[in-house]
Amino acid sequence: MTLEQLMQVSADARDIKWEDQFLQEFSSANVSLLTPDPQTGPDGWPYLLVQTSTTGEPAQKIFEWLGTRGIGLAINPQKEYPDFVLSYGMIWNFRETGRFIQRGLEEKAQSASKLSxxxxxxxxxxxxxxxxxxxxxxxxxxxxxxxxxxxxxxxxxxxxxxxxxxxxxxxxxxxxxxxxxxxxxxxxxxxxxxxxxxxxxxxxxxxxxxx
Incomplete structure (x- = not known):
């Protein structure tokens, strides 16, 4: 599916396969800034707000800019719910590996551990x-x-x-x-x-x- 088609998929039908397809298509898309400066999201972290566009800046250029500034990305937040929200960790992982999320690796983040x-x-x-x-x-x-x-x-x-x-x-x-x-x-x-x-x-x- 194209990026436009993927964005038409209902929220309850957006599974892991949809996520992977969306992120792959989005990585080569163009975006327009909704605000000139990053905004604080509901989680307290800074995000650049963008909407997908046939013109505007290449998303790849935005990733490079975000990567050295510790900022995430909210995609189409003008909707009732954004199509996707990328944390800073996802942004720089894409810069380094070409992938926002690395499937097949155990996703865990422990807050404490005892090591021997x-x-x-x-x-x-x-x-x-x-x-x-x-x-x-x-x-x-x-x-x-x-x-x-x-x-x-x-x-x-x-x-x-x-x-x-x-x-x-x-x-x-x-x-x-x-x-x-x-x-x-x-x-x-x-x-x-x-x-x-x-x-x-x-x-x-x-x-x-x-x-």
């Missing part, structure tokens, strides 16, 4: 492919806005196939456990949906590095 040093097969700093420098900068700016000046991270794997991005609880000021889920949910907006995120104490683990 004996079970760790890999621990180290993120590669530029896993966490690009411009994304790290956006995350540092987010933490700085929260008064956290030196967040520390570690990429951990128990099998060298599935990796978790660990944030040091100590570097975050040792927030109470009741706040971990909220922190994890906030951080997950900046990351691809298939990334596993954990908040964990540095005690007994390999050395963390500055974000």
């Amino acid at each position: 040093l004996e079970n760790i097969a890999h621990a180290g700093t993120p590669t530029p492919q896993y966490l690009p420098a411009y994304v790290r900068q956006i995350l540092r700016e987010f933490f700085r806005d929260q008064g956290i000046l030196n967040p520390r991270i570690l990429v951990i794997s128990e099998d060298r196939q599935n990796y978790e991005l660990a944030f040091s609880l100590e570097s975050l000021g040792n927030p109470p456990e009741k706040e971990w889920a909220g922190i994890g949910e906030a951080l997950s907006w900046f990351l691809p949906a298939h990334y596993s995120l954990i908040l964990v104490s540095e005690k007994g683990l390999p050395e963390f590095s500055a974000l």
Whole structure:
């Protein structure tokens, strides 16, 4: 189906197959800005508001602009419900891989976990492919806005196939456990949906590095 046909599909018929088709078609579409500046969405995050158009800017150009600014994208929000809302993590994942959502990978975002040093097969700093420098900068700016000046991270794997991005609880000021889920949910907006995120104490683990 064309993008126009996909947008005519009723909300209750928009399944995973529809999502994949829509995102594929949209990635090569043109869009027009509805507002000159990003707007705060109902979830509290900044989004650029665009509508699909036969003219306007190529969506690819918009993705490049958003990727270095930590901003998401709301597609056709002038409707009763937007056709799609892309988080910042989805935006930069597309820039790096050509895919907004990577099906087949377990989509999870954990807010807390207990890790055993004996079970760790890999621990180290993120590669530029896993966490690009411009994304790290956006995350540092987010933490700085929260008064956290030196967040520390570690990429951990128990099998060298599935990796978790660990944030040091100590570097975050040792927030109470009741706040971990909220922190994890906030951080997950900046990351691809298939990334596993954990908040964990540095005690007994390999050395963390500055974000």
